[in-house]
Amino acid sequence: MSLNTQGRPTAIENVDTSGQVGGAALLPDEPLLFEIGGPDHSGVDLDDIEIDDAFLGGQKRETPLDLPGLTEPEAMRHYVRLSRLNYSIDAGLYPLGSCTMKHNPRLNEKAARLPGFADIHPLQPVSTVQGALELMGELAHWLMVLTNTNAVALSPKAGAHGELCGMMAIHAAHRANGQDHRDVVLVPESAHGTNPATAAFLGYKVKPIPAAGDGTVRAADVEAALGPDVAAIMLTNPNTVGLFEPEIRKIADAVHAAGAYFYCDGANFNAIMGVVRPGDLGIDAMHINLHKTFSTPHGGGGPGAGPVVLSEALAPFAPVPFVRKTDEGFELVEHGEGSESFGRMTAFHGQMGMYVRALTYMLSHGGDGLRQAAKDAVLNANYIKARIKDRFSMPFGSQHCMHEVLCDDSFLNGTGVTTLDFAKAMIDEGYHPMTMYFPLVVHGAMLIEPTESESLPSLDAFADALIRLADAAKEGDAERFTNAPQTAPRARLDETAAARKPVLKWTRSSDA
Numbered sequence: 001m002s003l004n005t006q007g008r009p010t011a012i013e014n015v016d017t018s019g020q021v022g023g024a025a026l027l028p029d030e031p032l033l034f035e036i037g038g039p040d041h042s043g044v045d046l047d048d049i050e051i052d053d054a055f056l057g058g059q060k061r062e063t064p065l066d067l068p069g070l071t072e073p074e075a076m077r078h079y080v081r082l083s084r085l086n087y088s089i090d091a092g093l094y095p096l097g098s099c100t101m102k103h104n105p106r107l108n109e110k111a112a113r114l115p116g117f118a119d120i121h122p123l124q125p126v127s128t129v130q131g132a133l134e135l136m137g138e139l140a141h142w143l144m145v146l147t148n149t150n151a152v153a154l155s156p157k158a159g160a161h162g163e164l165c166g167m168m169a170i171h172a173a174h175r176a177n178g179q180d181h182r183d184v185v186l187v188p189e190s191a192h193g194t195n196p197a198t199a200a201f202l203g204y205k206v207k208p209i210p211a212a213g214d215g216t217v218r219a220a221d222v223e224a225a226l227g228p229d230v231a232a233i234m235l236t237n238p239n240t241v242g243l244f245e246p247e248i249r250k251i252a253d254a255v256h257a258a259g260a261y262f263y264c265d266g267a268n269f270n271a272i273m274g275v276v277r278p279g280d281l282g283i284d285a286m287h288i289n290l291h292k293t294f295s296t297p298h299g300g301g302g303p304g305a306g307p308v309v310l311s312e313a314l315a316p317f318a319p320v321p322f323v324r325k326t327d328e329g330f331e332l333v334e335h336g337e338g339s340e341s342f343g344r345m346t347a348f349h350g351q352m353g354m355y356v357r358a359l360t361y362m363l364s365h366g367g368d369g370l371r372q373a374a375k376d377a378v379l380n381a382n383y384i385k386a387r388i389k390d391r392f393s394m395p396f397g398s399q400h401c402m403h404e405v406l407c408d409d410s411f412l413n414g415t416g417v418t419t420l421d422f423a424k425a426m427i428d429e430g431y432h433p434m435t436m437y438f439p440l441v442v443h444g445a446m447l448i449e450p451t452e453s454e455s456l457p458s459l460d461a462f463a464d465a466l467i468r469l470a471d472a473a474k475e476g477d478a479e480r481f482t483n484a485p486q487t488a489p490r491a492r493l494d495e496t497a498a499a500r501k502p503v504l505k506w507t508r509s510s511d512a
């Protein structure tokens, strides 16, 4: 057996000659294609071709093209092995709080692959894509019904992009009303980082609103911060500590009375869809992460979709394009003729595949099914909370939570184990860690969102693992945590260096 650079056994040598693979053999340290392949391997059998030098104007290569040839099984195994290194919602429970990693029904995939949706081009004449436009119109309709709002911009490609869209609509509305001087946006301290980033990106000053002792925002604190310079508030509901904002109506009224708009971060809509319509709470703009609430796949950077619903006050400023039904069929309004549209968010119309998946999810559930999904998401989170509450510390634990459970790290005091260590040890238990160190308002946060997709046995197995780990930490087995993970091909990466100094170019070691 040999050891890899992390000091753990490398996998390949661990393959038992009986052909049984197990343990570390399932954690191959997969080499790069360049390291596997070579100029003498190939998956195809091509005749040599004669190239006319004159035709290439003297630009013919002198040296062979240094691409790795691979046989078909080599290529196949490489990608299948890589795919096994991915933890995914299809492999197990994925408790990332605020991310709503729920099951994506295969029916969604089947619908998204229909050629009339999958194989169309954004520049096709609209007469040839009437079905796709109808689908977009239908999705827009149901998003407005679920939120009781007046317009929806489908094109934003993620939640953060939707925030930008909503805030641009707010900016356009203030300009149209001669309120250009408003340059402050109120953002509660527990907000997702994209909220202040969006406001700052548009040139607004960000004024933080503290949370009350119970983790929610007080209308009085908002009122105290409001003034003629405030353009908007960006408030998340349910909020990032997993609680419904009880004073949201009062906050909306105060914001409107002060001439500002109410941007709601709707990333947590999964907890209330079909139960509460945000329009009834007084919101003016809200993004909906289709890739969270409506089950379309996400992770690894996308694709996502973050449609933004808009109130009557902001509807005229909605971006183009949008779908309009006429007597002749569906048309795509590209230029916002005669409207006060602020322009466009993307070159084309957004993520068609996500629209198909989201509408498939909606229609296959029906209104009652969506409501049930939201209620089950809340029930499942409260079940986890009840199962682990004696071992973990929950800063706002005296209340029922919505769709996610927030713990801080005080239960680990004196154990020598940090939130990061705890998360790494979860990998050895077979689970993707929960969201860590977010929200920032509690120390060493652990945010757990099981979603409605998990069965009771699955929730119990997960709670058992959490309890096992909490007990091990308290019994003094710190090494189990500080040495974790033992069962992953890579252990503790320098994530900052990986993000700041990514190694994107492969160099043959003989050239290095």
Ligand SMILES: *Cc1c(COP(=O)(O)O)cnc(C)c1O
Residues within 6 Å of the ligand: 098, 099, 158, 159, 160, 161, 192, 194, 236, 240, 265, 267, 268, 289, 304, 306
């Ligand atoms: C996920 C999330 C966002 C951002 O959504 P993306 O699609 O990742 O850009 C914003 N706010 C909250 C509360 C979220 O959970």
